[in-house]
């Protein structure tokens with residue numbers, strides 16, 4: 290991703306060399322994304338249909354969280370809007386008021402106002418930018434894809450843009466007297482010199498950590514899962530346009546539908562369960578036949594203390610790890626690339642650029658961290674030691690304040706460039722059982738009869754529009770079906 294984007298934007302001004310080892314390979318998971326990936330694909334000029342064909346990809350309208358708040362309960366973090374705001378006041382205040390005054394069924398569920406949810410639950414999809422004949426937004430989507438095929442696709446694309454690819458294993462990182470990296474030495478003795486080094490070596494962090502000893506901020510006291518087992522299984526029907534995340538006794542399991550198979554994995558805390566038990570649960574919860582042996586992965590949640598240290602910038606797993614609950618890792622790479630392009634060290638002193646790069650990357654990581662912790666902390670799965678510990682743990686102040694503001698007056702405030710905006714927080718807060726004590730008094734300005742009619746019309750329009758959409762599987766078969774693997 291980094292090589293392709295730099296080559297596309299800064300290409301003729303730079304000589305880019307990509308070193309990778311097919312013997313070591315890539316981590317090979319990372320199959321679910323968020324809508325912002327479309328910006329990256331546009332930047333490197335990837336056609337959506339061709340991309341989905343090349344990666345066995347499917348469309349993703351959100352993430353369903355099953356058994357997270359309580360066993361037997363499910364909700365979705367659907368992309369796109371929920372309802373429609375009125376006169377400065379976010380939609381959910383009107384819905385909450387209606388719900389408080391009338392019986393709950395009368396106001397409908399929060400998700401009856403999400404076009405993405407309505408389409409997702411019926412396994413439907415089409416590229417619609419608005420609900421026909423209304424000012425309501427259409428669907429907002431991301432993708433599921435085969436990570437190895439995406440990597441291969443981008444590698445070909447980068448080389449087409451002039452990136453030189455060197456196959457080989459890095460044996461040593463050579464530093465100058467002042468500590469900057471001067472060159473990489475490969476196992477066969479070749480040396481690759483450079484001015485700026487981008488460390489994409491995964492969890493190893495060969496340059497940023499092993500050579501520069503940058504340090505790591507460990508967040509496992511808030512996010513205690515430290516292992517995963519990943520396994521593909523046979524495709525099942527219908528082809529769902531969403532990721533499913535199911536809470537298990539000491540972690541959770543993902544289910545990611547692709548064209549040719551389903552990706553699955555169990556993320557768990559080794560302090561609360563054994564590898565054998567984790568594997569047993571993973572396999573018991575598969576919907577199709579397993580297609581391989583489960584593959585173990587270990588990690589420590591947290592972030593590198595600096596993302597740009599000396600003349601090394603780290604990307605991806607080399608920069609830190611937030612578990613894939615909200616499919617944010619690939620996105621973090623893409624914003625990091627964007628940040629690097631904006632702050633690229635063309636000439637002269639880099640100190641302020643470096644400072645800004647590190648400040649904004651850390652803020653981004655921390656923002657996403659809080660959102661992920663919310664899923665774990667606000668649970669009501671009493672009696673499961675793992676979930677009890679998550680419920681009782683102390684949480685970052687930034688998250689505690691958010692939860693309290695929502696409890697106090699249904700308030701959710703986000704900066705314009707925050708990754709997760711109001712509707713994301715709303716769905717997860719509500720889905721995880723956090724309940725506000727009051728709504729904004731201004732909603733009283735709308736007469737109850739008008740409010741009720743407004744909500745009813747919204748529900749009706751969205752439900753009708755969702756029923757008109759084609760099946761997700763049919764849309765893919767018509768527009769972007771991959772060949773047999």
Ligand SMILES: Cc1cc2nc3c(=O)[nH]c(=O)nc-3n(C[C@H](O)[C@H](O)[C@H](O)COP(=O)(O)OP(=O)(O)OC[C@H]3O[C@@H](n4cnc5c(N)ncnc54)[C@H](O)[C@@H]3O)c2cc1C
Nearest residue numbers: 310315316318319320321458459490491605606613618619
């Ligand atoms: C369990 C799990 C599930 C995930 N799910 C998601 C998800 O759903 N959505 C999402 O957005 N992200 C997800 N991620 C994160 C995602 O997988 C990564 O962000 C993404 O794959 C990028 O990985 P990477 O390139 O940083 O590391 P890697 O894929 O590990 O790549 C490291 C590269 O460095 C090379 N290398 C390493 N050492 C050497 C050496 N000595 N010499 C030469 N080359 C070397 C390797 O050959 C490889 O090419 C998940 C991660 C995990 C662990």
